[in-house]
Amino acid sequence: MNVLVADKCPAPEMPRARKKSKTPSPGPLRPEEILRLNAELEDRVRERTAQLEAANKELEAFCYSVSHDLRAPLRSIDGFTHALLESYAPVLDSLGRDYLDRVRAASLRMNQLIDDLLRLSRIGRKEMRLQEVNLSDIAESIGEELKKSDPTREVEFSITPDVYAKGDERLLRIALENLLGNSWKFARQKPKAHISFGVENKDGKKAFFVRDDGAGFDMTYADKLFVPFQRLHGHHEFPGSGIGLAIVQRIINRHGGQISAYGVPDQGATFTFLLPE
Ligand SMILES: Nc1ncnc2c1ncn2[C@@H]1O[C@H](COP(=O)(O)OP(=O)(O)OP(=O)(O)O)[C@@H](O)[C@H]1O
Ligand SMILES: [Mg+2]
Secondary structure, eight states: OOOOOGGGSOOOOOOOOOOOOSSOOOOSOOHHHHHHHHHHHHHHHHHHHHHHHHHHHHHHHHHHHHHHHHHHHHHHHHHHHHHHHHHSGGGOOHHHHHHHHHHHHHHHHHHHHHHHHHHHHHHHHSOOOEEEEEHHHHHHHHHHHHHHHOTTSOEEEEEOTTOEEEEEHHHHHHHHHHHHHHHHHHTTTOSSEEEEEEEEEETTEEEEEEEEOSSOOOGGGGGGTTSTTOOSSOTTTSOOOSOHHHHHHHHHHHTTOEEEEEEETTTEEEEEEEOOO
16 A cells, blocks of 8 residues: 655755845846847747748638639539439439439539638738728618618618728628628518617727627627638528628738627627727
């Protein structure tokens, strides 16, 4: 039996009294020394940023070419299934035809997923042109488009006028299209829905928001929303691939900003994003 005998245990090390060092303490840095260290640090940050950008570009290019290359075999699966259905219909029973229909439906779905991946990858490759952007004007025009897409729906848009942000206009439009498009989609079951866009103060920073009183979601899964192809709602109830918020997050990240989501089931959702000023 292993018994620990107290006197065989090493004695705990006692903190020793510090000997007075003979070397003189470095003392405060001289201004030119601070400037040199700052410049060194900036160089290092620049170098690391360049490495990170190169790695990102490589990853984007990889994602792009893989997605592209997947299209050719998919076209062939779809083409031959179509040919089988057309030319061999008389020798196929209904179960055989049903199987082939399912193969075609699956290949269409995969085609959609590849399109979505390519869209996501393009967002990371686009050159950014920063300027003052009137987000309210963009939100207004998207709201008009959504209303035109289904005039039978009763949806009230409240858009705070003259909300400006510094960013790439095309990319910010894509982000707002996805956020407002989601609000429009997930508020579908409300007889009268409200969607708003505006800005509020969050710890002294401008926080832009898109809010709706639609289906909402369970906060337990809030971190999943921005992951490509992750969805919290059934495809039949609310169609979609689950790529929109991944695109929005990539756009906000490229601007050096942040996005977060808040939702309550059956009460609505709010998406809030910060952009560097
Ligand atoms: N306004 C919202 N209200 C409730 N749930 C939302 C809202 N916006 C997003 N979600 C949830 O987050 C998921 C991911 O959103 P995302 O925009 O990425 O995909 P999608 O709208 O389902 O499909 P896609 O954008 O590709 O057409 C949605 O499926 C839904 O579950
Ligand atoms: Mg969406």
